[in-house]
Amino acid sequence: MTIAGASSPLLSIDNLVVRYGQITALSSISLHVGEGEVVSIVGPNGAGKSSLLGAIAGLVQPSGGHITFAGEPIAPKALERTVRRGVALVPEGRHVFGGLTVLENLTLGATVRSDHNAVKDEIARFFDIFPILGERRNEAAGRLSGGEQQMLVIARAMLSKPRLLMLDEPSLGLAPKVTDRVYELLAEIRARGLTILVVEQNAPRALKAADRTYVLNGGRVRLAGASVALAADPGFEAAYFGLRTEAKN
Numbered sequence: 723m724t725i726a727g728a729s730s731p732l733l734s735i736d737n738l739v740v741r742y743g744q745i746t747a748l749s750s751i752s753l754h755v756g757e758g759e760v761v762s763i764v765g766p767n768g769a770g771k772s773s774l775l776g777a778i779a780g781l782v783q784p785s786g787g788h789i790t791f792a793g794e795p796i797a798p799k800a801l802e803r804t805v806r807r808g809v810a811l812v813p814e815g816r817h818v819f820g821g822l823t824v825l826e827n828l829t830l831g832a833t834v835r836s837d838h839n840a841v842k843d844e845i846a847r848f849f850d851i852f853p854i855l856g857e858r859r860n861e862a863a864g865r866l867s868g869g870e871q872q873m874l875v876i877a878r879a880m881l882s883k884p885r886l887l888m889l890d891e892p893s894l895g896l897a898p899k900v901t902d903r904v905y906e907l908l909a910e911i912r913a914r915g916l917t918i919l920v921v922e923q924n925a926p927r928a929l930k931a932a933d934r935t936y937v938l939n940g941g942r943v944r945l946a947g948a949s950v951a952l953a954a955d956p957g958f959e960a961a962y963f964g965l966r967t968e969a970k971n
């Protein structure tokens with residue numbers, strides 16, 4: 723619902739369809755993310771979560787629908803332009819450049835920028851927050867632990883100076899304590915006013931971190947609302963596991 727006089731959401735998705743040949747990964751998905759919000763998408767493996775982020779990032783070509791970011795459409799297959807417009811994606815599986823150093827990995831995140839001194843300051847600040855990564859700045863990133871690699875890829879995405887930070891399953895394969903650290907970093911990023919869209923199979927974690935949550939299953943939104951309301955909703959599990967067929971919102 724649009725309130726008269728309110729600005730339109732930072733990200734707006736209407737009836738998005740993504741197909742891979744015969745497989746329909748997303749069937750007419752609609753959702754929005756307001757500036758400064760933390761929104762999560764939860765759903766089991768194969769729900770369509772990565773396809774959704776891929777389409778927003780301009781990596782995956784939609785078969786139908788519209789994606790609008792900051793009032794303008796996202797052009798499909800235009801990843802670099804999308805990054806320049808302020809959309810950053812931290813993909814599933816913490817892809818560091820294993821043979822490059824920690825510092826080189828971070829510097830790569832800033833290739834779309836020309837304010838090199840500011841980039842240096844931001845990297846220095848990140849090393850203050852994560853001294854372990856600072857100490858290992860000249861070591862190959864592939865030798866870091868899973869948790870350290872996750873911190874590194876988030877910092878790398880932040881160096882593109884995004885308006886919208888998207889994360890695909892940041893807690894996957896990490897111990898609970900390490901996941902806590904990742905989500906503390908996201909809380910710090912949020913406190914700086916950034917908008918975050920996070921995808922998780924780990925629903926409890928996502929519900930705790932996000933203002934609003936969409937439950938995705940079989941390429942459809944099964945349930946959506948304020949995270950606190952969904953956490954208390956007796957129909958949540960059924961929606962998550964695809965036992966609930968009607969799409970709400």
Ligand SMILES: Nc1ncnc2c1ncn2[C@@H]1O[C@H](COP(=O)(O)OP(=O)(O)O)[C@@H](O)[C@H]1O
Nearest residue numbers: 742745746747766767768769770771772773774
């Ligand atoms: N490149 C691809 N080619 C063919 N099918 C794909 C491709 N990527 C994803 N799919 C299929 O699309 C559906 C949604 O996948 P995905 O978006 O990766 O879901 P999730 O991230 O929620 O696990 C699944 O059925 C998956 O097998």
Ligand SMILES: [Mg+2]
Nearest residue numbers: 771772773814
């Ligand atoms: Mg995925």
